[in-house]
Amino acid sequence: MHSTLIVARMAPERHAEVSGLFAEFDGTEMPHRMGTRRRQLFYYRGLYFHLQDFESADGNERIESAKADPRFVKISDDLKPFIEAYSPDWRSPADAMATRFYSWAADA
Template sequence: MYSTLIVARMDPSASQDVAGLFTEFDSTEMPRVMGTRRRQLFSYRGLYFHLQDFDSDDGGEAIERAKSDPRFVAISNDLKPFIGAYDPETWRSPSDAMATRFYYWEDSE
């Protein structure tokens, strides 16, 4: 399994709007097209965390391929009023907002 964590800025009062957009998006075939197995959204003091788990290790590549799909373009545009880049000076695509995992542990039992 492959995971990505996107970090951005979000007004906490927008959480229901953002959840609604993803509820609609995730009811389409797009998660399967992208290989998304699970999506979790978190907020903390004005920050937005988007944790996405993929079936295979090519999750980042799947997102890159999906970026031109009209449904991906639409949700990206729909999220703009609610989600802002963590660092607007360096942000060009979702990959510029992905956190780097530096530790992983999983119960082997």
Template sequence: MRTLIVARMAPGSGEDVAGIFEEFDRTEMPGLMGTKRRELFSYQGLYFHLQDFEGDGPKSIEQARAHPLFVAVSADLKPHITPFDPDTWRSPADALATSFYHWEAP
């Protein structure tokens, strides 16, 4: 399963955010969450976090929220990444984009 998180990113934070995830991805967390691939994008102040999971991505994210490494990476990202809509954000699930079309070559 694939998830796409959408948020806002502070200008000039790309390298810092990449470094934070580079460290995070060297821990056991990707394996615990079933993360197979991660790719980060930015566009005009927006942040896109594409992640492929072995299983249910949103469920994996929700289950990981209390893990100390997840809590730490979230704190490290706080100066760089903010919710797209702070008024409605309660959890990472509130930042997940909804897929409405998919195509693959036969």
């Protein structure tokens, strides 16, 4: 499994609207198309964290291929009023991805 973590800014009182947009999006086949196994959204003191787990390490490539899909374009546009880039030089979600520097998992 492969994971990504996007960090941005969000007013905490907007979490219901953001989760509603993702619930609608995740109710389509788009998560399966992108290889998404699980999505979790968190907020803390004005920060937004979007943790996404993928079936395999090609999750980023699959997202790139899905970016032209009208449903992907729609959720990206719909989120703009609620999610603000953490860094002023943000151009795409890849610019907002945290870098993992430690990982541990229990034996299966």
